[in-house]
Amino acid sequence: MNSMTQDAVAQPPMTEKTVVMDCKLDKIFYGNFMAVRDSHVPIEKNKITGFIGPSGCGKSTVLRSLNRMNDLVEGFRFDGHVHFLGQDVYGKGVDPVVVRRYIGMVFQQPNPFAMSIFDNVAFGLRLNRYKGDIGDRVKGALQGAALWEEVKDKLKVSGQALSGGQQQRLCIARAIATEPEVLLMDEPCSALDPIATRRVEELMVELKQKFTIALVTHNMQQAIRVADTTAFFSVDISEGTRTGYLVEMGPTDQIFGEPREKLTREYINGEFS
Amino acid sequence: MNARVLAPVAVPSLQHKMEGRSLFSVALSGLAWVCALLASVPLLSVLYLLITRGGARLSMEVLTELPPAGFEMGGGFGNALAGTFVMVGIAALIAIPVGIMAAIFLAELGPSSKMANIARFSAKTLTGLPSILAGVFAYAIVVLTTGTYSAPAGGVALAVLMLPIVVLTAEEAIKMVPKIMKDAAYGMGCTRSQVIWKVILPTGLPAILTGVMLAVARAAGETAPLLFTALFSNYWLYQDGKLDLMNPTASLAVLIYNFSGMPFENQIELAWAASLVLVLIVLVINVVSRYFGRQKF
């Protein structure tokens, strides 16, 4: 432990490029099926890191590995490491439940609980035994998710009575209420109409002031609009199975402007999807 | 009704055949209607007799008084009503917690484990268990052990019948909770039991209640398992200022059975009145459970 501290001193001074999650995904298996291989994805603080790639390239699997959601899938195995807040998420004796407390997640389908708007947002606070004023935090989270003005008079109404776009913002409010360090967003706009999509995108850009966001999207335009860094994944079908891997990763401008890899160029030019 | 099959494409040479076919169709459709109407006759007849014969005798008095002896007039079945409630209550206390727990395992914790598959099959087979065998079982393990017919013996017999219904319906109810909602809870960092307590059970509650109430309704109407576990009694469970469950206990169902075979008009009238009360209880529970079942989340 001692030597580590000394190492830390020796490292270059903290710049804006602090990596909060260093994800080295050597191999991810579902049973005998290798879903992802050899992908190193560092996620930088207060940035939006977009994951793009053709369907089946494992980008969602990668995202769900970061907070160990995949541990719920039978036969899931993981080789590699995910360094986060000084620990390996996959380290010995680390409980997936603990990991998920510190990393927020927003899903493809809006999935509010069958309870009131207030209780939805307060869910995480109560779960984490928050002792302060829950009402304040709920208000703050709803403001943070740009939903407060629309729902402040009907906090007791069921979260499922809201429109799709509002439900998704409610889910974002629920995720940020506990102020986790990182937010994982798994195609959060795929079930929304264009107007709602736009609101959520604007919201993501606002949220990165406070949070670090990893965003899976099937929509390249969305990546261009909101992501600071983009990671492009592709599928390797050479061995008869479909294994996803990271092709290249870099600032969004570079990935879409002057990609280093031929595969990336072909993908962003729409030559395959 | 069969307009679409008599399409105008019929070529003259086929005309005769088409007519034969449609006659056949009309005859079978008529038969289907007759069957459906005939199948409805018993229900209407039962309800009619219950209302006319049972309703004629129904009063506050029959609900509160003790059963009459042979040639006595008047009387009622207050103790049987109470006994039914007590025994169904005992059965519910045993079967509902155990059943819901098992359902949670079957639906959520280990749905495809070998143990779950065997248990599911067992529960399905148990729903077809003749109710009298539940009585034989309770007789063997409770009556023979305690040496007396009693309310708990009847309760155990009814619990054996309730358990598989609770398990199977609650499992379905829990499975109906959308996966994305469970994912949200796991994503927040809930332990498995927190997901179950905070999200799955509250969300699935209406559907679970439906199953539980159906099981209660079935138990309330059961007679055979009580015949030689609770037996019957002409007295109250609560007597001389104390409640003694370890005595033969009356129930509506057994009262109907006993009185139906008696050669006394008074007893037969009471059997009809008790039937009306029993059916009302069962139907009310059914209707309420339908109401819960209709709620969506």
Next chain:
Amino acid sequence: MNQPFIPPPGNHSVCQPPTSTEFVLDRCFRALARFGVFVILALVFALIFVIGEKAIPGMQKYGLDVITGSVWDPNQHLYGILPAIWGTLYSSLMALLIGGFFGIMMAIFLTQDFLPARLAAVFRTIVELLAAIPSVVYGLWGIFFVIPAIRPLADWLHQSFDWVPFFSTSLSGPGLLPAALVLAIMILPTIAAVSQDALRAVPLKTKQAAYGLGTTHWEAILKVMVPTASTGIFGALVLGLGRALGETMALAMLVGNSNQISLSLFSPANTLAAVLALNFPEAGPTEVEVLMYAALVLMAITLTVNIIGSMIMLMSNRGAKS
């Protein structure tokens, strides 16, 4: 064991790991759920074991004589349940014949576009309510309605056709026919409900293909829908039979409880479940041993039928999925 993650300074995060109490409760709760499953398995085991064990003395004392004997007289230590086995099978098969026909017709009627949705819901409710009425109430109804109602017909059949074995005796009151009729009503809802599920599981494609070939409504039903759903419908019949074999009260009240083997529909008879219901309450120790034996026989018959029924249903579900 679990080191908490430590957020960097300046973060207002309220994230905390679950307390160790919460972890322990989680484990306990999961163990409890497992225990619930264990109770089901133990119950099945205990049912077979307890009844089997109590039946052993009777089996040792009387052996197969119980199954082949036809006299039941505790005073002479004669315990034969052959007439009861006969009555059980006879009444159940009669009930299956009637209840099966009506139940399947009802299922076809309710699933094959004969009725506007609202009217179908009315009939569906009627079938469900039919299932909700307690069997003892059916028994009472049988005594005071069915028996008087069928008596004229039974008398006429007996007088005109007494050379037919089925009508060879007169209906003196309780007997096989009223019992089987009431039993048929009681198993109709099971058969109708399970057959409806089977018919609904027929893929829309199959149905459309049938009509596409220009078949009439009923040809499509009889040549395509019913054969496709046949496994499920067969399963429904087997489950209905299982229910009929084990039904107690309606039979105890209507069958007449007389130990005789007769083909006549109008003669009183007996069933295994009725023997148990009538004799258990006042049985002495020896009689209980034989009754446990009879219970074991009943359990063996119904469990076999029900397991076969469940297997058929499993097969038909698998067929529908693939």
